[in-house]
Amino acid sequence: MLGRSSLLARNLTKSLVRFHSHGGTPGENLPFSLQNRYKLTAYFVLFFGSGLAAPFMVVRHQLLKK
Template identity: 45%
Template sequence: MFRNQLVGRLMFWRQQRRNITTTRPKRGGDHHDEGGVPGATLPFDTSNRYLLALTVGTFFGSAFATPFLLLRHQLKKKSA
């Protein structure tokens, strides 16, 4: 009797897992049609080119400057 229950549960979970994997692509509830507008899915505004240049410059500039600032900090810490 215990074996039949175990087999029944395994078949149930196998069926549930199969149902989940086959229905997930069908759901697609978060799909929003943006109408093919360039930059519509970006997390920042691309309509103002000066603000965009400042944003991109700050982003890449901070990434470029970080190793140099860390090196300066370590050298200051060592000499003090």
């Protein structure tokens, strides 16, 4: 029984690897494009800037609250 399940798992992983559409080009599996340098820079600034600014905005909100 153990041999049959491992054979089934091996065949499943082989088929998943075989039919996966990853061409091997860098950035193909990312949810954003790497082609436009300025758009990518804006995404990075917004993403990391919002994470950095959030604690300061929370503290400001708490200090201004009455």
